Amino acid sequence: MNTHVDFTQPAPGRRRPRRAAKALTAVAVVAALAVGGAYAAGIGPFADEGPDPEATAEARAFLADWSAGRLPAAAARTTSPDRARQVLSSFTTGLDITRPKLTAKAPKETGDGTVTVPFTARMPITGLGTWTYTSALPLRQQKDGVWKVDWKLSLVHPRLSDTEKFRLEREEDKPVEATDRDGETLSGATHPSLAPVLAQLAARSGGGPRGAVLLVDRASGEVERTEAAFGKKPATKSDGPVRTTLDATWQSAAERALAEADGKNAALVVLRIDDGEILAVANSPASGFNRAVSGTYAPGSTWKIVTSSALLLKGAVAPDDVVDCPKYLTVGKKWQNVETSEHPGATFRKDFTESCNTAFISLRGKLGDGELGDVAKKYFGVGQTWHVGVPSYDGSVPAPRDATEKAASMIGQGRVQANPLIMASVTATAVSGTFHQPSLVPGTEDTTTTTPLPREVVSQLRALMRATVTEGTADVLADLPGEIGAKTGTAEVSDDQDNNGWMVAHRGNVAVACVVEEGVTGGGSAGPVLHSLLSAVPED
Template identity: 85%
Template sequence: MNSSFSAPGIPPGGPHRPRPRRTARSLTAVAAVAAVALGGAYAAGLGPFEGDTGPDPGAVAEARAFLADWAAGRLPQAAARTTGPDRAEQVLASFTTGLDIGAPRLTAGKPEETGDGTLTVPFTAKMPVTGLGTWTYTSELPLREQKDGAWKVDWTLSLVHPRLTGTEKFRLEREETAPVEVTGRDGETLSAATHPSLAPVLDRLAQGADGGPRGAVRLVDRETGEVLRTEATFGGKDTDADDGPVRTTLHAGWQSAAERALGKADGKNAALVALRIDDGEILAVANAPASGFNRAVSGTYAPGSTWKIVTSTALLLKGAVAPDDVVDCPRYLTVGKRFQNVETSEHPGATFRKDFTESCNTAFISLRGKLGDGELGEVAEKYFGVGQTWHVGVPSYDGSVPVPRDATEKAASMIGQGRVQANPLIMASVTATAVSGTFHQPSLVAGTEDTTGTTPLPPEVVTRLRALMRATVTEGTARVLAGLPGDIGAKTGTAEVSDDQENNGWMVAHRGNVAVACVVEEGVTGGGSAGPVIRSLLSAVPEN
């Protein structure tokens, strides 16, 4: 099966006037930079720039903003930043659709002045090709100053990929693979017919943990279709039918309940993972829509306030705060930008326990000075395994907690925003680790390699985390789960995406030996969107 990307060439840009050298005074402005990540764009300061030489900060900011918009799928906005907005929007959309590319990860490099009044910003593109793998390449953005002094990306096909031209295009080729039987933990057969949202998982499991479907991205002649070169190949080992079915850790009952529960997401894109706390074995992986991208395991989202479980762990490990300490929760707090609580709520004189149960952003941000700049990421990796390489049995995204680039980004990371990235698999694992004290690498099949190395949490920290999560159900933002049988603990989350999109809604929960995490894209609030999904799931499965 082949699919292709095609866009006609465009005429080269016309003459331009040289960019005048900026004076020191003109360089005092601080440009905003949009971070490039799936699931949201985040504004942070670029500057300050010093001296009267070096790249114009406005040009660099425009390049980064273009990459951020492209990565986030805001193609009209990205195109508007170019000298050819109509053609740019058409090409970017065709490139993504024609090659089955999901959410790109675009990383800007060091800008270079070309000496002819233009500026070049190189970037690395990591393009996830649905069901195959990631196509990685480098390209560069040319920027040209306009007559009004603003900078724009000088549109050309080659900025999308250096080999994309008016005479050459890319074509995606997939190899058909024979179906292989996949069974659950009790031996029952699992299929896309009986469990539709498992389709992207079963496709990968059928090829083996170290294999995968085969395919390639080819560069071809636009007129003849002749293959000129192979840009990327994807593939794995053949599966021998005589080896028998692929046995998984999935539980048919939990999987069915998870898929029904996603019906509570009201047709929005959503994903859910349920796993065993004591060994990390995955009981259910559900995605809505059912076909296509496995957002539950491979998605990249800002986890929002569910991340406060990790932030609280870091603070409790240092003795920087105790549940009964007063940590005021004002309506707003400014750290480079204004942060606020959901629905601009406030809780004067609140304790840290109250801040956790009501998910107070401003209170958590006010404690940022208690942690070193890289400490949140260190705790996430050391105790929760986040950012280490996981061998789940299918391709997975294992999280990222970069060191903040400035005070604003550090404030955002305290509440699971900025460049902190996770998905339901990661957050279900985080929940399991928090309430048990021990990280277990999640797994979908038995015998997966485990190269992670973590340290158990101190028992007193685990006790406090469990109490905080239980209180969130009995008296906080996870009250939607109150009344269900069992000693349930939970944490809600609301994650900003962009100015023109509603927030993503999150909830994590645990009961008995199971931890669950759910995200609902544009769900507005965690309690209002992910909450009903998890309540439906826990209502339909045994308490233990």
């Protein structure tokens, strides 16, 4: 099926001693050299100061308004506001462009009173990809002294003119057919939350959305050139549906469980502990971004599984060691626990089960600056390249740049980034001792290299996670059968947003992870989701 979207626009005194005179002469020479150097560097009174900074500032403001969708404001910065508003609107809307990223480069003076500011445009076209090109803004000072963008069609794109315009054409294949591990058909109709996953599988097989931005003659509509092309047709016709590692039963239960997220953006991953095969990937909303696999989130206190591993590996702490849990701790900034709780004289076990931020931060000196990231990569595969079967984000644990950032990394904040796929895998590795690259389709390439966790560390981690269910913050799962272990997490996002809620858990041969955006707490938001999931599928 082809669809067409058109963008249509057209201080006399005594003689000084000889030595003093020499000294003064030397100073004078140095001063002269300094002044000369300044002239040579172009910073003296006759230096070329370059383009007026106000012109550059106006160009950047125009690009910022355009990027943010404030088109009337952007247009008002031009010499032809009405026309500019019409063209900018038609260009972005007609070509299905969302959230353009426009980056200004160094300004130039052209000699005729105009200042030119080149820029790079990255235009995301919905469902297809990003169209990248370069253009330039001409700016001219008006009679009132104000700089404005000298409006021309070509500033939007160099080839846009009174005689040529752009047209977007889309061509779509039928949705990819997929089956679960037992051959049961999977589709967006039967499992709506799989929609972004199935779209990624289609792209992997060479199908999926395709399209192009075409330059056409305004009068005849004749295509003059292809400006950008997206997607590609399959080299050969598929012999059948794509077989996945998914399990229809777990997938259905995961989708129903996300209803417990109360309409908030959420994501969930279920995988097998013994081989990393993914049993369910669920996203809410059901369409759009595959946040479960490709999302980037601070994992919050679920990351304390990795932090605990790093501490236990080097004998820096033991579960029964006393590690005080005060209400507040200042390291660069004032840190506190959820609901400003405190546990004086707590053991490390208690710190883990109650998810005490201040206790974990107090142990930061036990680890080298890059040690947490090294442990994450060496034992848990985080930050290595994973070949899951669809595009995935494989985590990042950069070395902290200062004490505040190191404190943050101890509790899964700062620049530590993960998603439900990563945290489900972290859970599986922690309770089995061995990392298995997660996979969504059989036979994916595995280039990871990891080291098994020592058996003693695994036993300690399992005991800590089990105690979190029986006597800690994950007690929402305590009424379920089986030796369930878990860890909750609350991750700060910004001053303007509620915290994200996290929970990871394991039972039998299954590890699960869930994030609920702006869920406030892990136990209160992700907890009910995992309770629903594990209740629906009692057998692993």
